[in-house]
Amino acid sequence: xxxxxxxxxxxxxxxxxxxxxxxxxxxxxxxxxxxxxxxxxxxxxxxxxxxxxxxxxxxxxxxxxxxxxxxxxxxxx
Numbered sequence: 001x002x003x004x005x006x007x008x009x010x011x012x013x014x015x016x017x018x019x020x021x022x023x024x025x026x027x028x029x030x031x032x033x034x035x036x037x038x039x040x041x042x043x044x045x046x047x048x049x050x051x052x053x054x055x056x057x058x059x060x061x062x063x064x065x066x067x068x069x070x071x072x073x074x075x076x077x
Contacts (some may be wrong), residue, residue, distance in 0.1 A: 001077040029053030
């Protein structure tokens with residue numbers, strides 16, 4: 001398992017959080033129980049199985065919603 005901290009552009013509303021959570025949860029290999037969207041910090045924290053997916057796939061799912069990714073950090077859990 002790896003942990004990703006994905007920094008997003010500033011989030012405008014709580015609905016944004018729900019959309020981002022849903023997009024991350026839809027990516028195969030993501031640990032759904034680990035998904036945290038930090039509204040004030042504009043960050044997504046998520047654990048994922050690197051054998052099933054990549055952080056790039058998670059970023060793409062978020063960017064397809066129209067939320068640009070500013071930076072990403074990945075570390076082992």
